[in-house]
Amino acid sequence: MEVKLNTNPNNKKQKYDKTLIIIPLLLVAIASVFFLVYPEKSASVLNNVSNYFVSKTGWLFMSFPPVMLLISMYWAFSKRGNIRMGGDNAKAPISMWTYIIILFSAGMGAGSVVFSMVEWAYYYSAPPFGMEAFSLAAAEMSTAYNMFHWGISIATLNMLLAIPFCYCYYIRKHNTLRLGDMCGIMIGEDKKYSKVLVKVINLIFIIAVLGSLSTTLGLGIPHISRSLSIVFGFPESSLINIAVILFIAVLFSFSSYLGISKGLQKLSEINVYWGFIFLAIILFGGSTIFILDNMANAIGLMLQNYIRMSFNLDPVFGGGFAQDWTIFFICYAWGFVAMTSVVIVKLSYGRTFREMILGNIFGVAAGLFVLMGINGSNALSLQLEGKFDVAGTLASEGIQSAIVGILGQTVMGTVVGVIAFAIMLVLFIATTMDGASLTLASATIDKIDVQEEPSPVMRLVWCVILSVIPLTLTAVGAGLGTLQSLVNLIGWPIMIIGIFMLIKTGKWAKEDGY
Numbered sequence: 466m467e468v469k470l471n472t473n474p475n476n477k478k479q480k481y482d483k484t485l486i487i488i489p490l491l492l493v494a495i496a497s498v499f500f501l502v503y504p505e506k507s508a509s510v511l512n513n514v515s516n517y518f519v520s521k522t523g524w525l526f527m528s529f530p531p532v533m534l535l536i537s538m539y540w541a542f543s544k545r546g547n548i549r550m551g552g553d554n555a556k557a558p559i560s561m562w563t564y565i566i567i568l569f570s571a572g573m574g575a576g577s578v579v580f581s582m583v584e585w586a587y588y589y590s591a592p593p594f595g596m597e598a599f600s601l602a603a604a605e606m607s608t609a610y611n612m613f614h615w616g617i618s619i620a621t622l623n624m625l626l627a628i629p630f631c632y633c634y635y636i637r638k639h640n641t642l643r644l645g646d647m648c649g650i651m652i653g654e655d656k657k658y659s660k661v662l663v664k665v666i667n668l669i670f671i672i673a674v675l676g677s678l679s680t681t682l683g684l685g686i687p688h689i690s691r692s693l694s695i696v697f698g699f700p701e702s703s704l705i706n707i708a709v710i711l712f713i714a715v716l717f718s719f720s721s722y723l724g725i726s727k728g729l730q731k732l733s734e735i736n737v738y739w740g741f742i743f744l745a746i747i748l749f750g751g752s753t754i755f756i757l758d759n760m761a762n763a764i765g766l767m768l769q770n771y772i773r774m775s776f777n778l779d780p781v782f783g784g785g786f787a788q789d790w791t792i793f794f795i796c797y798a799w800g801f802v803a804m805t806s807v808v809i810v811k812l813s814y815g816r817t818f819r820e821m822i823l824g825n826i827f828g829v830a831a832g833l834f835v836l837m838g839i840n841g842s843n844a845l846s847l848q849l850e851g852k853f854d855v856a857g858t859l860a861s862e863g864i865q866s867a868i869v870g871i872l873g874q875t876v877m878g879t880v881v882g883v884i885a886f887a888i889m890l891v892l893f894i895a896t897t898m899d900g901a902s903l904t905l906a907s908a909t910i911d912k913i914d915v916q917e918e919p920s921p922v923m924r925l926v927w928c929v930i931l932s933v934i935p936l937t938l939t940a941v942g943a944g945l946g947t948l949q950s951l952v953n954l955i956g957w958p959i960m961i962i963g964i965f966m967l968i969k970t971g972k973w974a975k976e977d978g979y
Contacts, residue, residue: 480911481923484664485643489671490930522957523778526792529960530618531775536967537624537822545979546819550635557815563730564812565828570733571900572623572805575685575893576797577615577833578886581840582868584611586856589848593777593786599856604845608759609766611837613774614794616767620829622798624822625963626806629970631821634810637973642807642907644670648962651969669958670908673803675930678901685890686710691865692887696880714929716895729899736892737832743885744839750876752846759845760838799959807904811918844871902927 499507540546549555557564585607592603593610626644633639633647641647645667649659690705699705748756767774778787813821847853853874859867872882905927906919 481909482667482911485667485671485909486926486930488668489675492672493675493930518957520788523788523792526795526957526960527776527778527787530621530795531772533625534617534621534826537621537628537826540624540628541819541822543979545974546822547817548636548979549815549817550631550821551814555815557813557820559730559812561820561824561828563734564816565824565832566737567730567733567812567896567900568805568808568825569829569832570736570893570896571729571808572801572829573833573893573897575890575897577836578890578893579685579688579864579868580611580615581836582844582871583855583859583864584614584837585841585845586848586859586867587790589845590856590860591786593779593784594773595782595784604849605762606766608763608838608841608845609770610774610790611841612763612767612834613771614791615833615837616830617826618775619794619798620826620833622795622802623805623809623825623829625960625967626802627809627821627825628818629963629966630806630810631813631818632970632973635814636977640912642810642904642910643667644803644806644908644962648966651966666962667908669962670803671905673799673959674901674904674908678804678897685894686713688865688868689887689890691869692883695869695883713891713894713898716891729896729903732892732896732899736889736896739892740836740889743889744835746877746885747843747875748839751843752850755846756839756842759842760834763838763842764834796957799957802963803959804901804904807907808900811903811907843875847871847874905930 559567588607588610589603590598592598592600592606594606596603596606629647630642633650634642637650639647639650641650643663645663645665648666649663652659652662686706686709689709690701693699693705693709694701774791777791779785809821809825816824844855848855853870855867855871858870868886869879869883872886873879875882877885902924903919906923909923910919
């Protein structure tokens with residue numbers, strides 16, 4: 466069933482705030498030039514600033530996901546969960562299945578696909594809890610931690626902005642999708658500092674969305690380029706990266722132009738069904754019983770150690786596992802929280818808060834468990850059976866070589882496996898960028914109705930701007946460490962703003978009798 470949205474109901478002219486387009490564009494341009502001219506210095510500055518914030522605020526980042534989970538469950542199972550967005554008689558225009566796959570495709574990014582293959586190997590070689598590296602205990606815990614990082618905790622964070630956005634938009638009927646404008650309404654538009662604060666927060670929101678995309682693009686683009694070089698014998702070069710970026714840009718721009726029902730929804734469905742086919746081949750063409758057993762075992766270990774994993778800052782031994790990985794993935798999620806919040810609002814018409822919360826948390830988490838469990842367990846079996854040294858290849862040759870080696874051991878073989886995996890990456894990146902263009906275009910409109918979409922032209926403008934980011938990352942050769950630092954910096958302002966909005970939304974709900 467398609468989402469029925471009108472890009473311009475009643476021929477209403479949409480008003481855009483040009484400063485929210487021009488200023489982020491200038492900041493992207495300045496940052497791009499700085500990274501291009503001073504690649505080593507810029508990376509060093511970014512890493513130093515990131516390390517400072519992580520060292521001072523790590524406890525806050527780590528403790529927030531379980532707290533947010535408790536708050537979300539209260540909203541879902543109290544009388545607030547019965548509130549229907551759009552009114553008591555509103556009907557959801559799409560099925561829950563379509564709802565979840567759009568959120569999964571647009572909200573997780575290519576990073577989830579890449580890490581599903583190799584993340585466990587990082588924990589196998591440098592495990593948490595003082596475990597011995599490359600031990601069976603480390604191998605067992607590696608998949609569990611992979612699922613912890615890409616499961617309930619990361620999906621729960623979307624609720625930080627989704628609950629306030631949905632309540633403000635549907636219940637309080639303030640038809641704006643700008644983070645700053647919503648904050649201004651909550652603070653009081655008559656306050657002297659309100660207008661300035663609104664502008665600043667709107668800019669932070671847009672920059673957070675742009676920055677969060679840097680990681681998924683920085684992880685996905687190089688692998689697609691490497692895949693092409695392997696299959697077709699092209700030498701790896703910046704030109705191949707640029708060609709890949711331009712192809713993806715055309716794909717998501719076309720989808721964005723078509724809108725949600727004909728574009729994003731269809732692209733998400735193709736993405737998920739292709740992923741199912743790929744995972745089925747991995748599952749039934751590999752060590753099927755081991756994969757299923759390890760998935761079940763990993764979920765059990767993750768649930769058993771959930772509290773410990775959630776607060777494992779390791780201040781006494783100072784192993785740095787949480788700072789290097791758990792906080793990174795939490796911040797990675799924070800960046801997507803900004804983008805996904807608008808998509809959730811646009812798709813949640815006719816749903817109760819209970820349906821919205823549970824669908825986002827457990828529906829998306831279930832998809833991530835399957836993705837991480839099958840891909841990760843298959844690769845782990847290759848490591849333990851001595852068929853391919855994933856951890857060694859990852860350490861010596863990098864992520865792309867490790868993934869190519871894993872795919873070469875599947876029944877698909879290197880060429881077919883690499884092509885199939887690259888297509889999955891392209892589809893994930895395209896759906897993420899499509900969702901981002903919808904978010905950014907909506908965030909620059911003064912007012913937007915429930916059944917209204919941003920104009921196709923404005924979405925295309927953001928598509929062009931979004932294409933600049935991966936071009937810059939490709940040119941400077943940004944590595945995983947640089948991407949981690951960028952994501953760590955993006956997370957904290959969104960968290961602070963979201964906490965304020967969530968508290969205010971709770972007060973609103975009490976005032977409204979919920």
